[in-house]
Amino acid sequence: MVFRLPGLVRRVAVRAGVAKVRAVALRLPGLVRRVAGRAGVAKARAVALRLPGLVTRLAEAPRALAGLAIIGIFLLHPLTDFGKSTFTLLPKLEGLAYDARLKLTLPNTGDPQVVIIDIDEASLQRMGRWPWSRDKVAKLTTQLFERYGVRAVGFDILFAEPDLSSGIAVLDNLREGELKTNPAFAAALARLRPRLDFDARFADAIRGRPVVLANAFPVEAETQGVLPPPLFAEADIAGKLIRIDPEHGFVSALPALTEAAAGSGHVDPFYDPDNQVRRVPMVKRYGAGYFPALSLAVVQTVVEAKRVTPHFDSERTLDALDVGGLAVPVDEYGMALIPFRGKSKTFRFVPAADVLDGSLPQNAFPGAIALIGTSAKGLKDLRPTPLDPDFAGVEIHANLIAGMLNGELKSIPARANAIEALVMIPAGLLALFALPYRRPLLNALGVVTFAAIVIGLNFVLWIRWSYVIPVSTTLLMLAVLFAWNMLAGFLREGAAIRKLSTMFGEYVPPERVAQMRESGERFSMEGDSRELTVLFCDVRDFTALSEKLAPRELSAMLNAYLTTMTELIHEHRHGTIDKYVGDSIMAFWGAPEPNPEHARGAVEAALAMQARMPKLARDFVRRGWPAFRIGIGVNTGTMSIGDMGSKFRKAYTVLGDAVNLASRLEALTKEYGVGIIVGENTARTMPDYAWREIDRVRVVGKATPVTIYEPMGPAASSQVAAELASHRRALASYRERDFEVAEAGFAELAAAHPSTALYAYFRTRCALYRSSPPPSAWEGAMVFATK
Structure with missing residues (x-):
């Protein structure tokens, strides 16, 4: 039945009454077709009464045809690429459905494997406003490893600019300027440099330790800092499919810091059409390489995985990342769903000031992964999520790290669209052939029952196998089927408007038809000349x-x-x-x-x-x-x-x-x-356009030569203008029968513009005419005797 939907949709849109019955009859066995065609509706119905109940309903209830069309239209959604969400109704509804499942299954407990060192408002008041000097950040790092026993540290902070807060830059300027001849000053500065170069002190603090820094890929095509080596390169996945668009720029840590760190990962959020953060791109593409998210880089460092290997399904499409034997499910765009464990601050948050001043018990975080970030509103790292409109970005990374280590990430299976379609077809058909023949109250009860079955099946897949299967399209389809059966009579209004749409709808875009409707009498399909x-x-x-x-x-x-x-x-x-x-x-x-x-x-x-x-x-x-x-x-x-x-x-x-x-002109392009x-x-x-005159031609059916042109755009640069001027001179020589000069001109143009085949074409023609000149009556036009 599904494969017949297109034909049914057309018939519902343009026919009524008897025509609908005959359209259905065309789908029935030959006996019904002959009866419908020869004896009309009455005999068609009489025969249909002897067929199964499905056929009877199709013959007696034209609403069923529109119902099939509704199912077919909704099936278009799962049967297209899952793709990145767009600002349409269905992705937004699917986001709400995902949020409902998420909230109903939250564990609402943190994970002791991850602790967040929070540069919060209180820490900023105690330690000074942000940014802190790198020697302070170095002390923070050292404290975490040596006093509190953390396993690894991840920074949700960019260190792209050098730290000049120590005044070392001013001293260097003095050494090169006013005090250049003062050896005592130079010697003192050399002794003080290790203490004043805060970036070097921070690099020394992280060198040899499992510390992961942050980077980002902004939309601007600029680069700052240096990226670490990629996880893998394009050459490693030849013949495989990863639908990740390349980035055009990056912001990363200073080269000395990147070299000293164990790794680096991006901290870019991804916003769904409703401006909610539910997913994170686990890998991003820059140049020929693929680079990890901060959470993935931290996990790679913690499990000491030398490589992160992309995994592909049977259709050679990305579906997971292998991190030292740890499978991280992603979709074909490299996205991973965030395995939220609860609302904001479900994880343990510790003020950074408490770590710096050593007020916490020794070995307070033994074996934990410390993520350093901020919950302060002024530092603008709060993200809108389904659970909280101000969710700290660093806690998003914490949820991902815990989810990867515990194997708790949900996945969208590669065949999610097929699964959704397999649910939609029986649900839609059951609703279609049950609803039209029941009272409104029973209709509503039937829709609720079907919806409950669909939701229950979806929850089984969510909880038992951690599969995220779209459900909103199916639920909306059931609701629309119900509404259609309650409001079918209103769909016959506006016959005059539909007539205009029928006349011009397949020729002009829909929005133009809509505008034409306002003054429909102005438009006609009668013959005219203009x-x-x-x-x-x-x-x-x-x-x-x-x-x-x-x-x-x-x-x-x-x-x-x-x-x-x-x-x-x-x-x-x-x-x-x-x-x-x-x-x-x-x-x-x-x-x-x-x-x-x-x-x-x-x-x-x-x-x-x-x-x-x-x-x-x-x-x-x-x-x-x-x-x-x-x-x-x-x-x-x-x-x-x-x-x-x-x-x-x-x-x-x-x-x-x-x-x-x-x-004919189209044929001449070749x-x-x-x-x-x-x-x-x-x-x-169009005198405001730049044109390249191509030739004068006499085509089949035209006795008079016509001049033909190639459009160069609304304005020509000085280089293009010069090129066109040279072309005109060569063309003038050609028409004046000075083929030697013309050939030289076209040869010069062909050498300067080898991608323009026209110049080589005329150079060859000039050479031919030099050896075999055209007749004296030649008008400078090329004759084409075939179409």
């Missing part, structure tokens, strides 16, 4: 490319390509899709809604389509599909437009010589080695 701009786009060598792919792969690739291109056409001044012919796209601007900037919209869309192709090609290669190039032809002129076709099938389309010329060719009428309407 100036428009048309665009043809075609995939280069598509036949050879299609032979490399299985039919399903080819279909998926084409759908992804056509969807991207269509979105760009819609985005740029509301282009209208005329048709898809295999891999080809035909679109036009200026109808059904008048648009005086129709030429500009088409050119802007063409440039955007070509600009998007490199990114699309990289995505295709990652998915195992071949990369390809496209050619685009654009032309402006008077065209006939309207609803054209036969009584069996019609389409809103454009016809005319200007349309045919645009198709000949000239350019991505876009624009007709002279189009270029003439």
Whole structure:
């Protein structure tokens, strides 16, 4: 039944009454089809009464068709990539569902393995405002190891700037300036330097000890400090899939500190669409390397793991990190769910001032992991979480460290989407065929029962196997099915509005249809003649490319390509899709809604389509599909437009010589080695653009040569302007039959711009004309005798 949903959705959207019964009958055995087609609804129902109850309900209750459509629509969510959350309703609801499960299963106890050394408000009052000098931080570190017996220390603090609080920089300036000739001063400064170089004192305090420092990867493409060696590199995971976007910059500790520390990890939070922190990226990618989170680096140091190895599932997708035999479950984006043990300060918090002044009992934290961070609001390291809007970032690391060491991290299985779909299908079908035939009270009771079963099953997976399976989509689907059965009558309102949507919905984007509804009488599919701009786009060598792919792969690739291109056409001044012919796209601007900037919209869309192709090609290669190039032809002129076709099938389309010329121009892109060719009428309407004149051509069906251009953008740099000027001079010599000068000009351009195939093309043509000159009546136009 699931595989029939698309057809059912279409029928529900556009038909009523008898048509619905016949649409259903098409899915039934041949006997029912013949009865429905020959004798109408009555006989169809009579036959249906002899079939199983499911068929009877489909024939008698058109609401079931819409119910199937609802199930199909909701199934789209789990059957797409789990992906990073977006600001939509379902991810937010799923966050709330996750929070409910989390709160119901909290242990509400800390873990003695981890203690938090808190630079709190009281410590700041006693020891001075932040930042503290590094000699004080060095003393804090030494105290933790030598007096209190900690096992390891992790800093949730960045040490990216040198500490100049001792005044050593001022003394160095004096030594190099006013007191340069004073040997006594230089000698005294040399004796004092070890005591005044606080960064060196901090480095000495952490050297040889299990101390992990912090780093971060800000959005700015700047680097500060030095990163430790990566956990693993791109070369180590060749052929495997990790969906982690590369970072562009980093902030890390000073080189001397990084070299002295046992490790370093990032402290960047990750915010879900509702601005809550539930997950942490356990690895981040910079350059060719992958770098750990602070919690992961601390665990690696504690268990003395020499390596952290990524683990991949049967589909070669990241699903865990192996830390010295300790499995850390992550998703394909390297994210780990935070195993919260309770609300804020569930872990033991100890004021940093108490550690510094030695007021705590000796060996107060034997064998513990000490995390040094802050809960002070002024230091801005509080994060919004499902448990507390001001949750100390350092305690997030504590929860992760304890969870990794205890094996308590929840995981999202690679097939979570399939599991959710397997729950949704029977739940939806049961609700669909039970709800329409019960009273409202029983309907509500049925929905609650189904929801309770779904929630119970989900909790079993959560508690027994630590699996996080999405549940909000299923629950919302049940609620929508209930609402649909209670409010089905209201869905038939607005027939006139739907008519306009039916007329133009498949040609223009939905938001444009919505605007057109406000003045629907202005728009018609009647035949008309007006100036428009048309665009043809075609995939280069598509036949050879299609032979490399299985039919399903080819279909998926084409759908992804056509969807991207269509979105760009819609985005740029509301282009209208005329048709898809295999891999080809035909679109036009200026109808059904008048648009005086129709030429500009088409050119802007063409440039955007070509600009998007490199990114699309990289995505295709990652998915195992071949990369390809496209050619685009654009032309402006008077065209006939309207609803054209036969009584069996019609389409809103454009016809005319200007349309045919645009198709010919697209075909010439391969000949000239350019991505876009624009007709002279189009270029003439956009004098503010920079254009490279390509040639004068006479194509099939045109007796008069036309000049064709390549758009270079709305403005040309001085280098591009100079290039275009050289091209114009060479082209002028070519048309004046001075082929030797023209060839030299094009050769110079080809050498300077080897990626521009057009120059090499004309250099070859000039060489040919030097040996075999064109006839005396030659007009400087190239004749193309084939389409």
